[in-house]
Amino acid sequence: MARPPKLTLPLRDGVAASALACPPGPWPLVLDFLAERLPLVTxxxxxxxMGRGDVLDDQGQPLPPDTPLARCQGRRLYYWRWLENEPQxxxxxxxxxxxxxxxVADKPHFLPVTPKGRYVQQTLLTRLRRMTGLADLSPLHRLDRETAGLVLLSVQPQHRDAYQRLFRDRCVEKVYEAVAPDSDGLPVPLKFPxxxxxxxxxxxxxxxxxxxxxxxxxxxxxxxRLASLPGGWARYELRPSTGAKHQLRAQMAHLGLPLKGDRIYPVLLPVEDTPDFxxxxxxxxxxxxFTxxxxxxxxxxxxxxxxxxALDVHPSHRPDRRLDP
Known part of the structure; x- marks a missing residue:
């Protein structure tokens, strides 16, 4: 018997439904299976x-807590992720x-782009889905949780690959700004750009x-290097043409210019339960x-x-450069 097509379910408080295959197994109830397979939820x-109707079968029907596993074996279950003690x-x-x-949206520091681990509601994607009601929003590129700034998202699934191909083929011009130690303090002077x-x-x-x-x-x-800042810092402009993981943070640390506020480079600091915002x-x-x-x-x-x-810059700073025409 063919499995029914994947359901399209409405958002709940900005969160899209997650799907989970329900295999044959020793669990008497669907409840027993969920508790073992997804143990982060008690x-x-x-x-x-399940009593609230927040777990559905592949026909969109709510599954009460006493649902036998045999009813759902080989079929999909649907649920909405929610965390009780999510950091704000x-x-x-x-x-x-x-x-x-x-x-196109501006993401603040510390906000993850997509739901993962400890974050579901407190993510850019969930906030935007809640703001717009657009269930098919999908990020087109990565931006670290700690990094702020521009994030692009596709609105319709059929256009997602075309936009993502721009990033894969390096057809996007990206400009970042960073604050790091002033290069004047390095033992060997650097020549910019x-x-x-x-x-x-x-x-x-x-x-x-x-x-x-x-x-x-x-x-x-x-x-x-754009400008001197008080306290031995400087403002830098970074133009990556590739998108390796942590590329800018790792490269600046390798230069001896680790970014201000970086808890990963050059030394990995312990993960904080509540970040220092x-x-x-x-x-x-x-x-x-891009085109x-x-x-x-x-x-x-x-x-x-x-x-x-970078708000309080040295009087001798140079103006920001715009994107090249």
């Missing part, structure tokens, strides 16, 4: 959710552009980190430009956010 909590992330999500194909070409790979022990190793470069970034990573996705693959129109967006540490 059996009592699953029972309460400060900061406002701003929609900078929205049309039938594309949505600096063209970085390094090879990054995951650290064999500290999996959160990327490390610079010998070999063919896979991460390319142009670095420009007063000391954000000073990295901002500032500008992005729209759906409409053919040129696109250029600039964040409305500013790095806190």
């Amino acid at each position: 059996r009592q909590d699953w029972s309460e959710r 992330v400060p900061g406002e999500v701003r929609i900078l552009h929205q049309d039938d194909h594309l949505l 600096l063209q970085l070409a390094t090879r990054l790979q995951e650290h064999p022990v500290d999996f959160m980190q990327m490390q610079t190793v010998d070999g063919e470069p896979n991460a390319f970034t142009q670095v420009e 007063s000391d954000p990573l000073q990295l901002l996705a500032r500008e992005i430009a 729209d693959p759906v409409t053919g129109a040129p696109r250029q967006f600039r964040t409305q956010l500013r790095l806190e540490a």
